[in-house]
Amino acid sequence: MSKAYEEKTPVTMQSVAVMAGVSPMTVSNTFRYPERVHAETRRKVLLAAAELGYIPNHAAGNLASGQSRVIGAVIPSIKNSSFYKYVRGMQEAVADLGYELILKLADTQQQEAAAIQTFIGLRVAGITLVGDEHEKDAVELLRKTGVPVVESWVHHAPFDMAVGYSSAEATQAMIALLLEAGCRRIGFVGYGGSVSHRFRERVPAFEASLKARGLRSDLIYLVDEADGFGAGPKALEGLCGMDPALDGLLCPTDIIAAGVLFECSRRGWKVPERLAVAGWGDYEIASEITPRLTTLQPNAEDMGRHAIRMIVERVRGAGEPGHVRNTGFQIVRRDSI
Amino acid sequence: MSKAYEEKTPVTMQSVAVMAGVSPMTVSNTFRYPERVHAETRRKVLLAAAELGYIPNHAAGNLASGQSRVIGAVIPSIKNSSFYKYVRGMQEAVADLGYELILKLADTQQQEAAAIQTFIGLRVAGITLVGDEHEKDAVELLRKTGVPVVESWVHHAPFDMAVGYSSAEATQAMIALLLEAGCRRIGFVGYGGSVSHRFRERVPAFEASLKARGLRSDLIYLVDEADGFGAGPKALEGLCGMDPALDGLLCPTDIIAAGVLFECSRRGWKVPERLAVAGWGDYEIASEITPRLTTLQPNAEDMGRHAIRMIVERVRGAGEPGHVRNTGFQIVRRDSI
DNA sequence: TACAGGAATTGTAGCGCTACAAAATTCAGT
DNA sequence: ACTGAATTTTGTAGCGCTACAATTCCTGTA
Numbered sequence: 141m142s143k144a145y146e147e148k149t150p151v152t153m154q155s156v157a158v159m160a161g162v163s164p165m166t167v168s169n170t171f172r173y174p175e176r177v178h179a180e181t182r183r184k185v186l187l188a189a190a191e192l193g194y195i196p197n198h199a200a201g202n203l204a205s206g207q208s209r210v211i212g213a214v215i216p217s218i219k220n221s222s223f224y225k226y227v228r229g230m231q232e233a234v235a236d237l238g239y240e241l242i243l244k245l246a247d248t249q250q251q252e253a254a255a256i257q258t259f260i261g262l263r264v265a266g267i268t269l270v271g272d273e274h275e276k277d278a279v280e281l282l283r284k285t286g287v288p289v290v291e292s293w294v295h296h297a298p299f300d301m302a303v304g305y306s307s308a309e310a311t312q313a314m315i316a317l318l319l320e321a322g323c324r325r326i327g328f329v330g331y332g333g334s335v336s337h338r339f340r341e342r343v344p345a346f347e348a349s350l351k352a353r354g355l356r357s358d359l360i361y362l363v364d365e366a367d368g369f370g371a372g373p374k375a376l377e378g379l380c381g382m383d384p385a386l387d388g389l390l391c392p393t394d395i396i397a398a399g400v401l402f403e404c405s406r407r408g409w410k411v412p413e414r415l416a417v418a419g420w421g422d423y424e425i426a427s428e429i430t431p432r433l434t435t436l437q438p439n440a441e442d443m444g445r446h447a448i449r450m451i452v453e454r455v456r457g458a459g460e461p462g463h464v465r466n467t468g469f470q471i472v473r474r475d476s477i
Numbered sequence: 478m479s480k481a482y483e484e485k486t487p488v489t490m491q492s493v494a495v496m497a498g499v500s501p502m503t504v505s506n507t508f509r510y511p512e513r514v515h516a517e518t519r520r521k522v523l524l525a526a527a528e529l530g531y532i533p534n535h536a537a538g539n540l541a542s543g544q545s546r547v548i549g550a551v552i553p554s555i556k557n558s559s560f561y562k563y564v565r566g567m568q569e570a571v572a573d574l575g576y577e578l579i580l581k582l583a584d585t586q587q588q589e590a591a592a593i594q595t596f597i598g599l600r601v602a603g604i605t606l607v608g609d610e611h612e613k614d615a616v617e618l619l620r621k622t623g624v625p626v627v628e629s630w631v632h633h634a635p636f637d638m639a640v641g642y643s644s645a646e647a648t649q650a651m652i653a654l655l656l657e658a659g660c661r662r663i664g665f666v667g668y669g670g671s672v673s674h675r676f677r678e679r680v681p682a683f684e685a686s687l688k689a690r691g692l693r694s695d696l697i698y699l700v701d702e703a704d705g706f707g708a709g710p711k712a713l714e715g716l717c718g719m720d721p722a723l724d725g726l727l728c729p730t731d732i733i734a735a736g737v738l739f740e741c742s743r744r745g746w747k748v749p750e751r752l753a754v755a756g757w758g759d760y761e762i763a764s765e766i767t768p769r770l771t772t773l774q775p776n777a778e779d780m781g782r783h784a785i786r787m788i789v790e791r792v793r794g795a796g797e798p799g800h801v802r803n804t805g806f807q808i809v810r811r812d813s814i
Numbered sequence: 815t816a817c818a819g820g821a822a823t824t825g826t827a828g829c830g831c832t833a834c835a836a837a838a839t840t841c842a843g844t
Numbered sequence: 845a846c847t848g849a850a851t852t853t854t855g856t857a858g859c860g861c862t863a864c865a866a867t868t869c870c871t872g873t874a
Contacts, residue, residue, distance in 0.1 A: 206829070
């Protein structure tokens with residue numbers, strides 16, 4: 141029977157130092173400032189470290205130096221493939237900059253607050269959040285500790301820094317495209333319930349765009365976030381009830397747009413001739429279903445990359461609080477409009 | 478202009494102790510062993526801590542106690558919704574047990590090895606991995622440090638502990654279902670390239686099941702993992718080339734099965750009459766498309782929960798190395814078979 | 815050969831916390 | 845009031861590492 145975890149003799153910097161025949165400080169320097177150590181010495185130290193399987197204890201280093209190379213990211217859900225790209229962007233950036241990224245999932249504001257506490261407990265170098273709606277106490281805590289924080293997917297008024305794009309502008313752009321394609325009775329599918337700001341700000345943008353053209357702007361139908369694809373058929377039915385001649389539809393995600401497409405095929409409706417459908421998010425499914433979905437691509441990887449860069453800049457003394465970076469969006473024109 | 482992060486006066490246990498008028502040790506006890514301190518004292522300490530926004534420094538605590546309340550999970554990808562459920566299960570279990578979960582994404586073995594190093598550097602209490610194929614050095618390192626490790630989604634021969642189900646058994650069960658439904662010319666879609674063991678072990682199970690019944694067992698088509706939905710049509714075309722009377726199809730994921738369903742609808746084939754289609758993974762899409770997909774549900778949440786429990790048990794002194802837990806699977810019968 | 819000046823190396827002290835043991839306080843039962 | 849035990853509180857030492865200053869080792873030049 142093998143020994144329990146704690147009973148193994150831990151490999152410390154000290155043991156590496158002894159094996160390499162140098163002082164512990166030299167071992168430390170070898171890892172943190174390799175250029176300060178003579179090449180030959182460095183070789184010996186690295187050899188000893190490899191031999192012993194030595195991994196520097198971040199916890200101790202962090203404590204001694206007051207600095208951390210770890211950035212914490214709170215993600216609301218991993219179901220959504222935009223977040224996947226966002227995380228990829230962050231991973232890429234931390235790798236370039238010599239940092240580490242750790243993730244926590246949080247579906248609710250309470251969970252987010254708990255995740256923030258964990259990260260602060262770990263004394264991470266910075267934190268990235270999604271959205272601009274957070275628990276009051278959590279924000280207070282972040283303020284007090286002064287950790288660099290980037291809010292992603294939002295576009296203005298951060299309590300520290302933000303990176304994202306404007307959902308309102310994106311909505312306008314999508315409506316413009318629908319209008320250009322000849323649609324005149326455009327419907328809007330939104331999320332009901334207490335959904336986040338970045339979804340809610342689309343509604344007024346939708347209304348304003350249509351009113352400006354003198355078109356009907358009340359074809360709005362709210363669905364339940366949990367319904368997935370199933371929300372598509374429901375929304376289509378609801379909206380057709382309001383205006384049977386509905387000819388364009390703006391969906392909050394590609395998933396719902398796909399659901400609408402399934403329903404159109406069931407009804408024998410041609411897309412985009414009978415109904416033009418706009419997605420949002422550029423999920424994988426958008427380019428795979430028939431007809432291929434015209435959608436909005438939010439540059440999620442860029443967002444992730446910039447979120448990390450902003451934190452690292454701040455740690456290095458640059459980067460002002462209040463900094464907002466607009467990573468924009470792109471409309472991917474395919475077959476559904 | 479606000480001060481830089483490092484310049485803020487940090488709130489330490491000491492400052493809480495002063496404010497509450499007790500010794501630092503009492504503050505420590507209040508957080509770690511609340512029952513050891515008098516209720517009234519506890520109240521004072523908690524009040525002071527809240528007032529100052531004190532969050533215990535995990536790094537220091539970890540260093541002093543040699544113990545950690547953080548478990549690290551390495552996830553290969555978050556695109557796949559089974560992993561989502563797996564993570565949910567883990568989150569739930571850590572919350573129950575008073576631990577924390579942090580995630581790292583790793584698509585390749587190299588990235589996995591790096592993630593393991595990070596976790597060991599953080600001196601986490603345990604690590605969960607996916608699959609049983611890891612970089613040799615990483616395994617060596619895990620062995621040396623003795624961290625409790627659970628390999629998930631696999632069923633046997635762990636180097637420490639494992640939790641999962643047998644892909645071979647699952648394949649057999651699915652084939653049995655197809656046969657029962659009257660299929661006699663069954664095709665198999667697999668992943669080409671260097672794909673992990675848990676996918677590869679399905680092939681011999683497929684062949685054996687069919688040979689045992691004296692049926693054709695060479696209708697195997699390999700697709701590229703990156704093709705997503707698009708792999709479905711390709712596989713269907715390839716397999717029909719081998720046997721135009723193909724009447725059943727076993728897909729490696731629901732995504733591919735969905736792609737096949739799209740293609741069937743394009744061809745005007747009835748499912749399951751013309752072709753019965755089996756998915757794998759019970760993704761969201763499985764219950765949303767028409768016809769609804771019969772698929773294999775791997776009890777991912779259970780897997781996550783058990784992975785965490787096994788680690789915590791080990792830390793607490795129970796739980797043998799070599800422990801394997803079979804969380805089984807379920808076939809979700811819907812309309813495609 | 816001596817020595818300034820840079821390169822490389824090494825003690826010292828302490829980061830914030832906790833294990834442990836010792837000390838102080840409270841309490842019950844005479 | 846007094847004692848022994850139980851409860852609560854508190855020093856002490858040290859976890860593994862790094863900042864910083866001090867020391868030692870080199871090299872080239874006078």
